[in-house]
Amino acid sequence: MNYIFYFLIIISIIAGAINGKLSDVVNAILTGAELSVKVAFSLIGIMAFWLGMMKIAKKSGLIEIIAKIIKPLTKRLFNEIPENSPAIGDIAMSFSANALGLANAATPIGIKAMEELQKQNIDKKSASNAMCMFLAMSTAGFQLIPATVISVLIGIGYKNPTEIIAPTLLVTTIAFLSAIAVAKIFQRFWTPQKAPEKIYLKVDRDFSESKISGKNSGGED
Amino acid sequence: MFQQIMNIISLWTLPVILILILTLGLFKKVPLYEVFTDGAKEGFKVAVNIIPYLVAIIVGISMFRASGIIESIGEILAPVLSHFNVSADVIPIMIVRSLSGSAALGVFSDIAHNAGPDAYTTKLAAIMVGSSETTFYVLAVYFGAVGISKFRYALLTGLIADFIGIAAAILVCHYMF
Numbered sequence: 531m532n533y534i535f536y537f538l539i540i541i542s543i544i545a546g547a548i549n550g551k552l553s554d555v556v557n558a559i560l561t562g563a564e565l566s567v568k569v570a571f572s573l574i575g576i577m578a579f580w581l582g583m584m585k586i587a588k589k590s591g592l593i594e595i596i597a598k599i600i601k602p603l604t605k606r607l608f609n610e611i612p613e614n615s616p617a618i619g620d621i622a623m624s625f626s627a628n629a630l631g632l633a634n635a636a637t638p639i640g641i642k643a644m645e646e647l648q649k650q651n652i653d654k655k656s657a658s659n660a661m662c663m664f665l666a667m668s669t670a671g672f673q674l675i676p677a678t679v680i681s682v683l684i685g686i687g688y689k690n691p692t693e694i695i696a697p698t699l700l701v702t703t704i705a706f707l708s709a710i711a712v713a714k715i716f717q718r719f720w721t722p723q724k725a726p727e728k729i730y731l732k733v734d735r736d737f738s739e740s741k742i743s744g745k746n747s748g749g750e751d
Numbered sequence: 752m753f754q755q756i757m758n759i760i761s762l763w764t765l766p767v768i769l770i771l772i773l774t775l776g777l778f779k780k781v782p783l784y785e786v787f788t789d790g791a792k793e794g795f796k797v798a799v800n801i802i803p804y805l806v807a808i809i810v811g812i813s814m815f816r817a818s819g820i821i822e823s824i825g826e827i828l829a830p831v832l833s834h835f836n837v838s839a840d841v842i843p844i845m846i847v848r849s850l851s852g853s854a855a856l857g858v859f860s861d862i863a864h865n866a867g868p869d870a871y872t873t874k875l876a877a878i879m880v881g882s883s884e885t886t887f888y889v890l891a892v893y894f895g896a897v898g899i900s901k902f903r904y905a906l907l908t909g910l911i912a913d914f915i916g917i918a919a920a921i922l923v924c925h926y927m928f
Contacts, residue, residue: 531900531901531902531906534906535807537809538811538812538814538815539811539814541815541818541820542811542815542817542818542820543814543818544818545818545819545820545823546814546817546818546819549818549819549822549823551817551818551819554819555756555806555817555818557817558813558814558815558816558817559810559813559880561813562810562811562813562814563806563809564805565809565813566802566805566809566810567802567805567806567810568801569799569800569805569809570805571798573794573797573798574794574795574798575794575802576794577793577794577795577797577798578791578793578794578795579791579794581790581791581793581794581797582786582787582788582790582791582794583772583787583793584787584790585786585787585789585790585792586773586776586781586783586786586787586790587772587775587776589776589779589781589786590772590776590778590779590781591775591779592772592775592776594777595852601823623841625810626753627802628884630763630765631761631763632764632765632768635765635768637892638794638797640889640892640899641797641892641893641895641896642865642887644893644894644896644897645896645897645922647897648897648898648899651757651868653901653902654897654898655898655899656900656901656902656903657894657900657901657902657905659845661893661894661899661905662902662903662904662905664893664906665889665890665894665905665908665909666905666909666912668884668889668893669884669885669886669889669890669909669912669913670884670906670909670912671768671882671883671884673818673881673882675757675760675761675826676877676880676881676882677761678856678881679856679859679877679881680859680881682859682863682877683857683868683877684859686863686864686867686868686873688863688868688873689868692912693767694759694877694878694881695757695926696873696927697874697878697920697923697927697928698877698878698881698882699882699925700919700923701878701879701882701916701919701920702881702882702883702916703915704915704916704919705775705882705912705915705916705919706912707911708912708915708916709908709911709912712896712908712911712912713904713908715809716904716908717904718908719901720904723903737814739839743826751838
């Protein structure tokens with residue numbers, strides 16, 4: 531990520547200079563920074579809503595039921611996560627929200643799943659194999675019906691916009707399956723995570739505790 | 752007919768999920784209001800936590816897009832992709848769709864309006880946009896929310912899958928339309 535961050539900015543500056551767009555590149559810093567805060571703040575309300583709903587779903591046992599249904603699948607995909615971990619249910623909910631095109635719900639639920647996965651992560655700064663697998667599933671963007679695209683097509687007077695659904699579904703399925711396969715391959719060959727040496731310090735500082743104290747949000751150590 | 756069914760499904764998915772969650776909660780005697788507000792409290796914290804990660808990624812991507820490099824890459828790729836019946840208009844979508852969802856939708860909208868409803872390019876662009884998710888954004892938000900800065904192979908996996916998705920879109924579109 532260090533290199534990507536470096537190259538993203540340096541290449542932009544160099545390319546901007548070559549293309550005579552350096553002033554645009556500099557302006558993009560301000561608009562980009564503003565946009566990030568806008569994105570984050572626009573998430574607050576919907577995030578709160580879905581985190582609230584997810585808590586009800588968890589207390590009522592709904593997530594557990596869903597987790598049980600998809601267990602045969604998740605057992606293979608997330609072999610490092612205990613079978614009865616609440617993360618499995620959250621992952622299933624997040625995937626369903628994505629598949630149904632509920633992007634607003636998918637993000638908060640996905641973050642909930644990440645928090646559960648983080649509890650089982652040995653190095654809190656680096657991504658566990660389970661997280662990489664979950665993100666491979668999420669970034670592949672599996673969706674049953676591409677609703678926004680269809681609405682644009684209807685807008686330009688496309689005669690039969692639903693004909694786009696089958697090919698899109700085929701493509702997204704291919705991308706989704708290959709994402710899982712690629713993640714599985716990397717899982718085997720990538721340098722494994724190492725637990726940081728000060729692990730005993732980290733164990734007593736999990737999410738529930740930082741939540742109660744409310745002061746530190748658990749991420750800066 | 753089919754379209755009507757689809758509309759009903761997309762309209763009712765969310766309400767049905769809410770009915771399911773709340774009814775099962777009530778049935779299991781969960782104190783709904785209390786538990787909801789308790790869970791919702793975290794919304795603000797999570798949103799604020801992801802800001803630094805979003806700034807890093809979104810500023811980087813905004814600069815990248817403003818630099819005009821995407822157009823340059825497009826010019827290089829255009830002769831290669833024209834062999835596969837892919838018009839140069841679609842190339843920005845291939846690059847942008849991993850970086851910014853709204854930008855990809857904007858480019859798609861332009862293509863659709865310019866090329867018109869019957870064009871092959873419109874169909875290809877629609878499939879490419881409809882089958883993708885903004886890899887960089889998802890990584891920034893999901894990892895940012897839990898404070899992870901070492902992505903290991905997550906980004907590479909996402910980008911390889913995006914690339915396979917693009918290739919699949921070109922192939923599928925070629926054989927179906």
